[in-house]
Amino acid sequence: MSTFREGETKQFPVDRKDKGVWYGIIATKSSLGCVQIEITRFGFTSSGSGKREFIDKINELKEQGISYLLLGIWQGQYSTDIFVLDEKIIVKRLLDVIK
Numbered sequence: 001m002s003t004f005r006e007g008e009t010k011q012f013p014v015d016r017k018d019k020g021v022w023y024g025i026i027a028t029k030s031s032l033g034c035v036q037i038e039i040t041r042f043g044f045t046s047s048g049s050g051k052r053e054f055i056d057k058i059n060e061l062k063e064q065g066i067s068y069l070l071l072g073i074w075q076g077q078y079s080t081d082i083f084v085l086d087e088k089i090i091v092k093r094l095l096d097v098i099k
Contacts, residue, residue: 002080009089012072014051014097021046023054023085024071027061051094058087 005011013021023044044054061068070090072083 001078002082004082004084006084007086008083009072009086010093012083012085012090012093013074014072014090014093017046017048019045020075022073023050024073025054025057025061025068026071027066027068029066048098051098055091055094058091 023046025042025044027042042057044050044057058068058070070085070087072085072090074081074083
């Protein structure tokens with residue numbers, strides 16, 4: 001069973017580096033005057049380099065003016081929690097962990 005957790009970015013276990021925790025970005029890009037939306041998914045591990053790549057991709061998408069949704073996935077033995085992450089909070093927490 002999966003649970004979506006919104007508004008709980010501070011509870012996401014950023015200090016973990018195992019395969020049970022990973023990060024995702026769903027990015028949308030639309031053309032002016034066109035209803036077609038391109039959706040791209042990016043996945044990142046919870047290792048130090050994966051966390052850095054996650055932050056780098058956020059900055060890259062922001063510079064390109066692309067809309068995105070940040071996700072934190074925590075896979076437990078019996079359920080999976082999908083956190084909808086607040087960008088400011090998660091980036092600060094990740095930078096604190098990977099220093």
